[in-house]
Amino acid sequence: MATDQATTPVTGYRLLLPDQWAQVPLRHGTEEAVHRILDDAYTRIPKDAPPDKIGPYKRELARRFQQGVAKAQQTKGLDLYLPVKPMSGSAFNFSLGASILVSESLLPRHSGTKSAGEPTDVAVQLLSRDGVEGADLSSGVIDSALAVRHEYVAAAAPDRGTELPSRRVEYIVSVPGDPDRWFVAAFSTIGGGDPRDELAEALVEWFDAVMANFRWRRG
Template identity: 65%
Template sequence: MPLDQSELKPVRPPVTGYRVILPDDWARIPLRHGTQDAVRQILDEAFSRIPPGAPRDKVGAYKREWERMLRAAIIRAQHSDALDLYMPFRSRRDVNLGASVIVSETLLPRRRGSDAGEPTDVAVGLLSRDGAEGADLSSGELDGALAVRREHVVRADPGRGAELASRRVEYVASVPDAPRRWFVAAFSTVGGGRPDDELADALVDWFDAVMTTFRWRRE
């Protein structure tokens, strides 16, 4: 008996990545391949804005501090096995937003049988690994996939390079057609010096708006 073509569901290509729209002054640093090329481009852009005739000793100290901060942020992100790091390096107004976005992927271990738990419970479990207390949790979708959002404050930890407390917002989404794969986008800001000030509030709202532009990439 021939198949009714109208009943056949189109096979979607697998998810191979993601897309998100960020302002031009935010730079993407890939953490698996091409990291050094991205670092050099960012530093070249930053140093090109140094006024001609600036004192050499101050210029040298400025360059060293910029590079130190950038490479330290990259190392921290790479230790978490992240995919991409986004930071606002291209602002021509010389305003340091003290913010970043880290994108990573979590692969769940294989389990016997089909009982891996409800997707929402799995997402909450992934977000609860670091034991954050007083977190604000909500669920929704990212480009049609189940997602859980968590917002909380992380205390300062000078021993790990965090001189100020930070406000963090994380989105964890189930990758379509891949039950073991979970996408994570983590935003962090110190605001204007306090994680609960007006700048921090505005930046959290901004990040939520950015995540509405999120789309899966299929090839």
């Protein structure tokens, strides 16, 4: 007897990303993933690079990368995705200020109820509670689940290690079968130095395409 896919519990998710993007799990196996990505990056250092420059370059690369991962871990996220390999003719490279942070949100329950409410009700709350000036909010369906899309520009915050403003796009997706759980995929880019420039626009369109192909994993 075939199993009804719609009623099979969700056990994970799937994002289709180019090979140039790497996944860093933030709860288990983080250190191993960081070492693997850095070791791979070191192999692309030009063989004719001055020996006295290689050591400082490796240390700075490791410092920046590990700093970004540590910052993501502070958010209690699930996974961090970063463009870590060059792509000919593309903006995706190790130094690009772009990332995707995946996390899970358990929304607070209403007093006297057993759940946070139906996904449609929660989506209305999410759409109405935003206080970011100039934010773009919309809702739709992704892989049969209700989703809220939230786009805005975040100001620079040097005191928190953010030197430049960034373009942010968040997809908040209801986990099928569990109205209290929401999957969150948060994309961030500084573009070419201006979060509203052509590069930022192109990357936002790319991320929207990634989320259009988002799929649940079911066990």
